Amino acid sequence: MIEIKNIHKGFGDKKVIEGVSASFEAGRCNLIIGASGSGKTVLMKCIVGLLQPDTGAILYNENDFIDMNEEARKEIRQQIGMLFQGSALFDSMTVEQNVMFPLNMFTKKSFKEKQERVNEVLEKVRLSGVNKKYPAEISGGMKKRVGIARAIVLNPKYLFCDEPNSGLDPKTSLVIDQLIREITTEYNMTTIVNTHDMNSVMEIGDKILFMHEGKKEWEGSNKDIIFSKNKNLNDFIFASDFLRDAKDMRMLELRGKMDNERNMDELLK
């Protein structure tokens, strides 16, 4: 479990995060959503330690990450896996070498054992047979899956995904979302996903934290989101006419005013 308490972060005079507190439970997909510039990436970078918050506390299983010495931080970091927006694969290494890198760095396993583990995680992300390919030779969706494989190869307790679906088509996005959910549940990880992909929000948003102008604006689940009366959240989630209509239809459906045939005439009345 990860808890953040009253996080503040600014760059010069500009305040990017203002007093955000939340808790992220294990075995669930926790989503941080918000418009571009709302501070969600900065918040995630603070949580993983790539940025130092100005004030506040970040607790990994009740251990304060900010007050830890460098050695203790390293230990926590070795329990963290992260999927980056651009996958962040090492260009000069093959898929196999990329996934094997954390094993080479932090374990004393034999090459055969490491190779077995690499094949296991590549199979988990449904990427068998690409071991010898370089990142430049595979598609964006495959790169993301290699990124996930590298993130989970050491069996981390915490998984962070920064915009896992950016640049992917809806179908591939869904595959990535389902993969994240599957891994989270199977390994009981504390997963935090930073996204503004609405399909992901609806698909895997067990817990959703909506950021607006650096503040926590709303908190809930994908089941609550449709009933939310928060204007900023509704403006963000249901930005298009199509999605607004879809939301209205769903509301009517849930209140029993509309059958599942989705009668448009009924809706317009």
Place this chain on the structure above:
Amino acid sequence: MHFFNHFGKYLLMLRDMFSKPENMRLYWKELMHQCNEIGIRSLGIVVIISIFLGAVTTVQTAYQLVTPLIPKTTIAVIVRDNIILELAPTLICVVLAGVVGSRIASELGNMRISEQIDALEIMGINTKTYLILPKIVAALIVVPFLVIVAAVLGIWGGKVAGELSGILAPNIYNAGLLEEFIPYNVFFAMSKAYTYAFIISSVPTYFGYYVKGGSLEIGRASTTSVIISCILILLADYALAAILL
């Protein structure tokens, strides 16, 4: 103010790169990789430049020494001392600042922009130790070696040019090489080589490691690192000459 910011950050980077490696074997592998990248891959250009440097120095020295009062062995003495004291260490390192420096800055800049450095940080790896230290140590190992190669080939190039152009016979050239040889000059050349090796590896790592923005900024960082390295080499050249000679 801007200068002090950069200088302070540069010193902190150098301080932070000294930490216990997470896995010695991988760090050793990275060091060997960098020795290959910096040393072996620069060998071709070093060989070509140093042979021609020696050849041109011989021809031009002979052109200037027109009086029959000065023995021809003096040409070899001048070529030898010029190459050992200045051309092999300084000129070769200026070339290496371009070849090696731009490669280091672009490599690290690209890693920074594509979040590969962040990925290493998240894994719990000290990126300064893993990415910067092997480059600097590799440069300190291979650059003096390249300078020695350049000096030997430069002197040999001078001999070949002297013979081919009929300026002086090889035996006269060889006799000149042994005249008034001061071993301290080799120590001086090596002092320069180590100083420049540190400059041409640490300055580009700084500019590459802290790059912000996109591909345009990587190019800028690369160019800036080469310019700053060249200026620092020339400043160090003067300082070392003033102190050590």
